[in-house]
Amino acid sequence: MVRCPECAVEIDVDEDEVEEGEILNCPECEVEIEVVQIHPVRLNVISDEDDEEETETEAKDEDEVEGDALGEEEDEVE
Ligand SMILES: [Zn+2]
Numbered sequence: 001m002v003r004c005p006e007c008a009v010e011i012d013v014d015e016d017e018v019e020e021g022e023i024l025n026c027p028e029c030e031v032e033i034e035v036v037q038i039h040p041v042r043l044n045v046i047s048d049e050d051d052e053e054e055t056e057t058e059a060k061d062e063d064e065v066e067g068d069a070l071g072e073e074e075d076e077v078e
Contacts, residue, residue, distance in 0.1 A: 005045045006031045015041045 002013050009028035015038045018024070022035045023046070032046040 002041045002043055004028060005043055013041050015039055
């Protein structure tokens, strides 16, 4: 049993019946969810405004920011 990453509702996914890359729809919030891994099943919400897949924790990590030597794409909006 896995949970929707978006609304945490339980989704009945049989890891023997899904394939990597398969797109599911959450029955609760109707978000599109991609199966990114099986055994165990791992899901990734597909969002229009969120493309990042492996940078989830990177966004707000100030420890890694070292001055302006690297032109990182950061938008500071006040
Ligand atoms: Zn959901």
